[in-house]
Amino acid sequence: MKLNNKVAVVTGAASGMGKEIAKLYADECANVIAADLNLDGAEATVKEITDNNGVAKAVQVNVAKQEDIDNMIDTAINEYGTLDILVNNAGIMDGFEPVGDVLDERWDLIFDVNTKGVMRAMRKALPIFLEKESGVIINTASTGGFNGAHAGAAYGASKHAVIGMTKNTGYMYAQKGIRCNAIAPGGVATNIASSMENVSQFGMERTKPVQAVMPRVGQPEEVAKAALFLASDDSSFVNGTVVTADGGWTAAF
Numbered sequence: 001m002k003l004n005n006k007v008a009v010v011t012g013a014a015s016g017m018g019k020e021i022a023k024l025y026a027d028e029c030a031n032v033i034a035a036d037l038n039l040d041g042a043e044a045t046v047k048e049i050t051d052n053n054g055v056a057k058a059v060q061v062n063v064a065k066q067e068d069i070d071n072m073i074d075t076a077i078n079e080y081g082t083l084d085i086l087v088n089n090a091g092i093m094d095g096f097e098p099v100g101d102v103l104d105e106r107w108d109l110i111f112d113v114n115t116k117g118v119m120r121a122m123r124k125a126l127p128i129f130l131e132k133e134s135g136v137i138i139n140t141a142s143t144g145g146f147n148g149a150h151a152g153a154a155y156g157a158s159k160h161a162v163i164g165m166t167k168n169t170g171y172m173y174a175q176k177g178i179r180c181n182a183i184a185p186g187g188v189a190t191n192i193a194s195s196m197e198n199v200s201q202f203g204m205e206r207t208k209p210v211q212a213v214m215p216r217v218g219q220p221e222e223v224a225k226a227a228l229f230l231a232s233d234d235s236s237f238v239n240g241t242v243v244t245a246d247g248g249w250t251a252a253f
Helices: 016-027 039-051 066-080 104-132 153-172 201-211 220-231
Strands: 007-011 031-036 055-060 085-088 135-140 178-185 242-245
Touching: 007 016, 007 066, 007 104, 016 031, 016 039, 016 055, 016 085, 016 220, 031 039, 031 066, 039 055, 055 066, 066 104, 085 104, 085 220, 104 135, 104 153, 104 178, 135 153, 135 220, 153 178, 153 242, 178 220, 220 242
Parallel strands: 007 031, 007 085, 031 055, 085 135, 135 178, 178 242
Antiparallel strands: none
């Protein structure tokens, strides 16, 4: 088993990529904290894991709140004794607003969840990793973190920032036994669209030509396999970089 006796925290674990990452990690014998704002969904993920003889616990977390992040990491320590892997997967979408239309409230919410939540979870986990001189961080970025036509200004900027944090963290702690990488999924069959409100028709229309050249929609299980690679020793020399999982979409640009 690639993650035997490892302890992993996965945010956004109630559905989509986070759910599949949590399940796959448990299949590889990790002890998993399945964290999500949707506690019922997180508990459903845990039930699937435990029904398959895996080990997991659900935790409700709003990643925009430091106290929730603290409780999430502390629960991993209290339940399983340590933390080895942190997967910052939780995220929300904007409404495709260009910068001329974005409101402060939308901008702040997107950054609180997509960017500050990632920073705060890494900051909480790092003392544990530094003491152990080992640890793995995996951040879910997006092809929107490379390009400007995959979402609105707020979402794109938030994911660009996640990529920047990932590279900085990977470099800063490379000699401390800590690896930090990101995955940039393209179009994947998840429910992230449910977080979209008041969609900008102008912004949506501007992205349509780019969406049209997407080779296909990916499945959450395919992204989970990339997350397993990055969590395991198979990627021991991979650090501070971004694995693009988009079926070749951004290779066109």
